[in-house]
Amino acid sequence: MVSEMSYLPRVWLGSQISQRLLPTKMRPLSAHVKLTENCQAKCISCNYWQTRWEDGITTNRAISLINEIAAAGIHSLRFTGGEPLLRTDFFDILRQAETQSFKQIIVQTNGLLLKKLHNEVNASPITDVAVSIDGLKETNDLIRGIRGYFDLGLEGIRLLQGKKVVLSVTLNRMSAKELERLAAVAKEAGASVQYNILSESLPFLKDADMAAMWPQQSEVEEITRFLRETLKRPAYEVDYISRYYRQQEISEPPCVLGYLQVFVLSNGDVMTGCYPLKPVGNILRDKLENILASEEYRLQSEAMLRRECPGCTCGIESSLAMKHAVSGAFFELRRLAGRFAADKKVARPPKAETHLSSGASNG
Ligand SMILES: C[S@@+](CC[C@H](N)C(=O)[O-])C[C@H]1O[C@@H](n2cnc3c(N)ncnc32)[C@H](O)[C@@H]1O
Numbered sequence: 001m002v003s004e005m006s007y008l009p010r011v012w013l014g015s016q017i018s019q020r021l022l023p024t025k026m027r028p029l030s031a032h033v034k035l036t037e038n039c040q041a042k043c044i045s046c047n048y049w050q051t052r053w054e055d056g057i058t059t060n061r062a063i064s065l066i067n068e069i070a071a072a073g074i075h076s077l078r079f080t081g082g083e084p085l086l087r088t089d090f091f092d093i094l095r096q097a098e099t100q101s102f103k104q105i106i107v108q109t110n111g112l113l114l115k116k117l118h119n120e121v122n123a124s125p126i127t128d129v130a131v132s133i134d135g136l137k138e139t140n141d142l143i144r145g146i147r148g149y150f151d152l153g154l155e156g157i158r159l160l161q162g163k164k165v166v167l168s169v170t171l172n173r174m175s176a177k178e179l180e181r182l183a184a185v186a187k188e189a190g191a192s193v194q195y196n197i198l199s200e201s202l203p204f205l206k207d208a209d210m211a212a213m214w215p216q217q218s219e220v221e222e223i224t225r226f227l228r229e230t231l232k233r234p235a236y237e238v239d240y241i242s243r244y245y246r247q248q249e250i251s252e253p254p255c256v257l258g259y260l261q262v263f264v265l266s267n268g269d270v271m272t273g274c275y276p277l278k279p280v281g282n283i284l285r286d287k288l289e290n291i292l293a294s295e296e297y298r299l300q301s302e303a304m305l306r307r308e309c310p311g312c313t314c315g316i317e318s319s320l321a322m323k324h325a326v327s328g329a330f331f332e333l334r335r336l337a338g339r340f341a342a343d344k345k346v347a348r349p350p351k352a353e354t355h356l357s358s359g360a361s362n363g
């Protein structure tokens, strides 16, 4: 097992100073699992729902996969999709898997089934529920393509007990002027707000309606004000997002996601925390442990640091925080992780078990 104390500092040293200093063994901090990529919504920003996907991971393989993720020392597990709550065996899987060692089990959901399934969610080991809502009622329902989505999602949220709830908001043109009021709605429902940056470069977002969604000058100003004043995001991050939406030149940080996250798709493919690059293995053929230990995993993660990739905005908060670490962003990494426990022995660098989640997750 890689020393928890040394992993993150070595990712920082290796990504910012010299690749020779990188950890020799991969130990991502979080695993994102898609047990299904089917979806019942009709979002204009995403086209998962337009395909009928084959769920390749059986109930038993899902259970053993979760056990393998725990055994790999990964403390944060995120279920995403598609719509994860569409898997009818989802709660059976959670009941039968060894989930005790996870510090966080997050379900990233469109929220449409929360009202129906709230008892199961409440009784499950899920710690966090992230519900995608992109604007106030009318705007949200237009973006997500389902009339009644907003009300149903909020109804579901109000039935949750003992879970940390966040609204995942994809920052866009149509709801830019509603963000303050949306944050107030979230607060009233006991939820906080995390954001996604609108992306057009992910494979599953091709053909999404970007013209309707992409913010113009005045909306970019609303968005940046919201990030700075309401969400209190660090200045370097607000600046990045502002430049991104204005389509200005950006100095991209090394992408550290290969070291922080591992993705498993519904066909079993394993990705190095990156959707656009190629899979490096498949859990239907191999154990996760072997894939994480493979040369292919390590080499692709190193190439990601050098940005040998098409580029995307996934997890940009983590990569920016790493880049700005010397100016105090290790604190920010901990804040992203939601863990403030001071480590008296290691004064500055983050503890390796800290979970660097990217606010909301567009994966
Ligand atoms: C692909 S969805 C999968 C999980 C679930 N179906 C949901 O909507 O929360 C993951 C996240 O990506 C976000 N998303 C959708 N379209 C996006 C886009 N074009 N750019 C960035 N994020 C997007 C969603 O709003 C959601 O928060």
Ligand code: SF4
Binding pocket: 039, 040, 041, 042, 043, 046, 047, 048, 049, 081, 082, 083, 110, 132
């Ligand atoms: S964003 Fe989520 S809810 Fe919307 S179509 Fe994509 S997978 Fe479905």
Ligand code: SF4
Binding pocket: 255, 257, 273, 274, 275, 276, 277, 304, 307, 308, 309, 310, 311, 312, 313, 314
């Ligand atoms: S920035 Fe590049 S390497 Fe990082 S996740 Fe996106 S496409 Fe992959």
